[in-house]
Each structure stands twice: as structure tokens, then as C-alpha cells.
Amino acid sequence: MDRKPGFLLTGVALLVYVFLLTPMAIVAATAFSDTQFLAFPPQGLTVRWFANVFAVSAFLDSFWISAQLAVGGTLLSLLVGIPAAYALSRFRVPMPRALRTFFVLPILVPEVVFGFSALSAINQTFQIPVFPTLLIAHTIIVLPYSVRVVSASLANFDFSAEEAAISLGAGRLEAFFRIVLPNVRSGVIAAFILAFITSLNNVPVSLFLTGPGISTLPIQMLSYVEYFFDPTIAAVSVLLMIMTIGVMVVVERTLGLSYFAK
Amino acid sequence: MNRWLPLALLLPAGVMIVVVLLVPVGRTMGLTVVDQSPWWSGYVATLSDPFTQGVLWRTLRIAALSTLIAAIIGFPTAYVIARSPPRRRSLFIILAVFPLLTNPVVRAFAWMVILGRNGFLNDTLVGIGLLDAPARMMFTEGAVVVGFVYLFSPLMILSLVGVLEGIDRDLLDAATSLGASQAAVFRRVVLPLAVPGLIVGSVLVFTGSFTAYTTPQLLGGDRNTVLATLLYQKAMVQLDWVGASTIAVVMVAMTIAVILVMNAVARRLNPTVG
Numbered sequence: 001m002d003r004k005p006g007f008l009l010t011g012v013a014l015l016v017y018v019f020l021l022t023p024m025a026i027v028a029a030t031a032f033s034d035t036q037f038l039a040f041p042p043q044g045l046t047v048r049w050f051a052n053v054f055a056v057s058a059f060l061d062s063f064w065i066s067a068q069l070a071v072g073g074t075l076l077s078l079l080v081g082i083p084a085a086y087a088l089s090r091f092r093v094p095m096p097r098a099l100r101t102f103f104v105l106p107i108l109v110p111e112v113v114f115g116f117s118a119l120s121a122i123n124q125t126f127q128i129p130v131f132p133t134l135l136i137a138h139t140i141i142v143l144p145y146s147v148r149v150v151s152a153s154l155a156n157f158d159f160s161a162e163e164a165a166i167s168l169g170a171g172r173l174e175a176f177f178r179i180v181l182p183n184v185r186s187g188v189i190a191a192f193i194l195a196f197i198t199s200l201n202n203v204p205v206s207l208f209l210t211g212p213g214i215s216t217l218p219i220q221m222l223s224y225v226e227y228f229f230d231p232t233i234a235a236v237s238v239l240l241m242i243m244t245i246g247v248m249v250v251v252e253r254t255l256g257l258s259y260f261a262k
Numbered sequence: 263m264n265r266w267l268p269l270a271l272l273l274p275a276g277v278m279i280v281v282v283l284l285v286p287v288g289r290t291m292g293l294t295v296v297d298q299s300p301w302w303s304g305y306v307a308t309l310s311d312p313f314t315q316g317v318l319w320r321t322l323r324i325a326a327l328s329t330l331i332a333a334i335i336g337f338p339t340a341y342v343i344a345r346s347p348p349r350r351r352s353l354f355i356i357l358a359v360f361p362l363l364t365n366p367v368v369r370a371f372a373w374m375v376i377l378g379r380n381g382f383l384n385d386t387l388v389g390i391g392l393l394d395a396p397a398r399m400m401f402t403e404g405a406v407v408v409g410f411v412y413l414f415s416p417l418m419i420l421s422l423v424g425v426l427e428g429i430d431r432d433l434l435d436a437a438t439s440l441g442a443s444q445a446a447v448f449r450r451v452v453l454p455l456a457v458p459g460l461i462v463g464s465v466l467v468f469t470g471s472f473t474a475y476t477t478p479q480l481l482g483g484d485r486n487t488v489l490a491t492l493l494y495q496k497a498m499v500q501l502d503w504v505g506a507s508t509i510a511v512v513m514v515a516m517t518i519a520v521i522l523v524m525n526a527v528a529r530r531l532n533p534t535v536g
Binding site: 009010012013016017019020021023024027030037038040079081083084086087090091093099102103106108109110112113114116117119120121136137139140147172197201203204207208218221222225226229233234236237240241244245248252257258260 | 267268269271272274275276278279282283284285286287289290293335336338339341342343352354355356357358359360361362363364365366367368369371372373374375376378380381382385412415416419420469472473474475476479480490493494497498503506507510513514517
């Protein structure tokens with residue numbers, strides 16, 4: 001098609017981007033406002049709200065919990081997810097399509113339904129402390145990312161290199177760790193980072209499973225904005241946006257951001 | 263090769279999904295029918311309650327409207343991205359992915375700042391004289407729809423970019439040289455070929471809006487309860503576990519139904535869709 005999109009279409013696209021980006025810019029600007037309430041345009045210029053984030057222990061504590069859950073849940077999901085991804089890509093398994101769907105089930109089940117069901121099962125059947133429960137639940141919600149992204153990476157790997165290593169005398173395990181894994185390293189890093197941000201952003205599952213004294217950062221933010229409306233939460237938002245940018249840089253270097261448009 | 267090796271590798275993740283996800287969700291489903299006689303009486307009780315019916319319809323209405331708007335604004339945007347030179351295309355995609363990876367509490371909070379009584383939009387509209395007094399924008403269905411369109415339209419855009427890029431330019435040239443108008447090319451060539459992306463995007467936006475908790479909680483408030491917030495209230499405030507389980511089953515059933523219906527629609531619009 002030699003015709004470029006016309007002015008009208010381009011205009012609509014730009015407006016959509018204004019819609020997508022302005023809210024974040026407004027939040028970022030209000031974080032620097034020298035007022036007790038959220039003001040846009042910001043009045044004055046201060047970084048005291050950022051200092052306040054680090055002074056409120058609830059934010060620090062919940063961030064620490066969130067970070068532990070995100071790293072721990074992601075590592076656990078890779079621990080079981082990489083072998084599954086390898087099996088799905090390397091061997092001819094029965095019912096491959098059904099199996100692949102099975103491993104993305106945690107995305108297909110509505111998160112509030114999973115959160116509620118996990119709580120209800122734990123409350124009435126087992127007595128498991130809050131943190132391990134959260135950790136297992138977060139492992140489940142990020143597992144599909146581990147399996148899918150690593151599978152996508154393995155799909156581009158030529159397994160004859162592994163065969164060669166084995167025929168030259170390497171054990172299966174040695175061949176996997178020395179030949180296969182190094183070749184899909186970028187896929188594993190991308191899976192890690194996508195799983196990490198998914199866990200860190202989760203609200204619906206944590207909502208049901210957090211308990212006395214143990215809260216995650218998004219849950220803490222959720223209860224904070226329902227009672228307070230000052231720029232502290234905007235400052236937290238800015239810090240999280242900076243982290244998102246970091247995540248995007250890593251994804252771009254490993255998986256390529258075009259992964260999201262396919 | 264040991265024939266049990268694939269099974270052994272699949273087993274840990276598989277067991278985890280069964281034990282942690284499927285058993286508890288299955289148990290939730292069981293909770294709605296045991297101790298009830300006849301077994302469906304719990305559903306009758308929950309679904310005949312006018313309040314719950316109102317919530318169900320509101321949730322469907324909000325999700326359908328959000329999906330429609332996301333498709334309407336997403337299509338031209340994706341079209342422009344798909345026709346952009348590579349560097350600009352990458353920039354567009356980065357800017358669409360950025361909100362997608364940002365914390366949903368942050369994204370809903372942004373709209374609280376904009377739509378509040380003394381928020382940015384009211385201030386601006388009153389300032390330029392379009393409004394005499396601040397209008398009520400927060401805690402309305404409209405606010406929830408705006409929040410959802412904001413939250414999920416990147417998913418629609420990204421789903422559409424993929425398929426629109428795959429459309430062979432020669433096909434469009436052929437249609438034009440055979441005398442089709444711009445509008446006819448769009449309606450009879452571009453649109454049918456974009457159906458798979460449109461369906462994927464719609465399923466993502468609809469199921470996302472249908473089951474989201476954070477956005478309706480923060481932007482809709484107590485007056486605009488949706489299924490997800492109702493489920494939470496029943497479970498955590500009223501401690502009505504059977505009622506909450508019933509809502510959970512309704513959510514799962516509706517999600518599956520929507521996916522099936524949309525796939526059926528896709529097959530009718532474009533017979534090559536699998």
C-alpha cells in the first residue's frame with residue numbers, strides 16, 4: 001500500500017497516545033507538589049513526598065514483602081517452569097495443544113476467583129502461615145510466563161547441538177546445563193523479569209491472602225488511597241514507574257519489546 | 263532415551279497447578295452445590311436477588327462498553343503503528359507497553375487525580391467556563407469505563423498491530439486497482455483479515471474488565487459494585503462463603519462463555535480462523 005495513513009488516522013493515533021500517557025505524566029508532576037493535597041498543576045517544588053515514602057514504615061515493609069514474593073515466586077516458577085518448557089519443546093508429548101493450555105490456566109482463571117479459592121481452601125482445610133501461602137500463590141500466577149517465554153526461546157534452539165554434546169559423551173544433565181540453558185539465557189532473563197513485574201503488580205490474589213502484619217505494596221497503596229489523598233502515593237507511583245522503565249530496558253535487551261505485539 | 267523423562271519434567275509444574283489452582287477452584291465450585299437441595303438452589307437464591315442481578319448487568323455493560331471503545335480507538339492506532347517505519351513503530355510499541363507494565367493501583371490512582379471533584383478535569387472545565395460547578399465524575403460507571411479503556415486498550419492495540427502488519431500490501435493494491443474504494447478496501451479486505459487480532463484483543467479486554475478488582479474499587483466506589491468487588495464483599499465482609507463461591511462460578515462461566523461466543527463470531531466473519 002503506497003498510501004500512508006492520512007492525517008485523520010494519524011491524528012486519532014496521536015490522541016490515543018495522549019490519552020495513554022497524560023495520566024502518568026500528571027501523577028508524576030503531582031508527586032513534586034509542595035501542597036498537602038494532590039495538586040495539578042503542582043504548586044511549588046519539593047521532594048519531601050519522596051522522603052515521606054521512606055519514612056512511612058508500612059510502605060517500606062510492604063515493599064520488602066512484595067520484593068521477596070516477586071523474587072521468590074519467580075525463582076520457584078522457573079525451577080518448575082523451565083523443565084516443563086523443555087519437555088514441551090524437546091519431546092513429542094501427547095496432546096501438545098491441551099498441555100500448553102493447561103500450563104497457562106493460571107492466567108485464564110480470574111485472579112479474584114483464584115485468590116478467594118486459595119483463601120477458602122487454606123482457611124477451612126489447611127493451616128498455612130500467611131507468607132508461604134502468598135509465595136505459593138504468586139508462584140502459580142507467574143508460572144505461565146516462565147513456561148511460555150522459555151518455550152518461545154527453546155522453539156528457536158537447534159536441539160542437534162544438544163544431541164551432539166550427548167553423542168560426544170556428555171550426560172543429559174550436563175548437556176542441558178552447558179549447551180541448552182546458556183543458549184536460551186535471554187529467554188530465561190525475560191521470563192524472570194516479566195514474572196517479577198507480574199507478581200509485583202498483583203492485587204486480586206494478594207488481596208485475599210495478605211494477613212495481619214503482612215501486606216504487599218499494591219495492597220498497602222490500595223488501602224492508603226482509600227483514606228489519604230496526599231502526594232505520597234504519587235511519589236510511590238513515580239518510583240514504581242522508574243522500576244517499570246528498568247524492566248522494559250531489560251525486556252528490550254533480551255526478548256525484544258516486539259514480543260508484546262504478535 | 264528414558265520414556266518417562268518428559269513426564270518427570272512436566273510433573274512438578276503440573277502437580278503445582280493441580281494442587282494449588284485446580285483443587286481449590288474445584289472446591290469453590292463444590293461449595294456452591296453441596297448441602298443444597300436441590301443442588302442448584304444456591305444459584306437460584308443468589309441470582310434471583312435483584313441487587314446481584316444489577317451487579318451482574320452492570321459488570322457486563324461496563325465490560326462490553328470498554329471492549330467496544332478499546333476496539334474503536336485501538337484499530338486506527340494499530341493501523342498507523344503497523345504502517346510506520348521501524349524506528350517509529352518501536353517507539354509506539356514501547357509507549358503502549360509502558361502503561362501495561364505499570365502497577366494497576368498507580369493507573370487507577372491517576373484517574374482519581376484527573377476525575378476528582380477538585381481534580382484536573384473539573385478544574386480545567388470550570389476554569390475555561392464550560393462548567394459552572396465541578397461535575398461528579400468519580401464513583402460513576404463512566405469513570406470505571408474510562409479506567410478500563412485506559413488499562414486495557416494497549417492490549418487491543420498490540421493484538422491488532424500483529425495482524426495488521428501481516429496483511430500483504432499487494433492484496434490492498436490489487437483491491438484498489440480492481441476499482442475498490444478506500445472504504446471498500448477497508449471493509450472487505452482489511453477488516454476481515456484483522457478479525458483474529460480483533461478477537462484476541464476483545465477477549466483480553468473483555469475478560470480483563472469483567473474480572474478486574476482494583477479499577478472498579480477505586481473509581482466506581484460502593485455505588486458501582488461489580489462482580490469482583492461483590493465477591494470480595496461477600497467473602498471478606500459478610501463472610502458469606504457460599505454466596506462468594508457462587509459469584510466466583512458465575513465469573514468463570516461467563517468468561518468461558520464469552521471466549522466461546524467470540525471465537526464463534528470470528529469463524530463466521532473469517533472462515534480461516536481456526
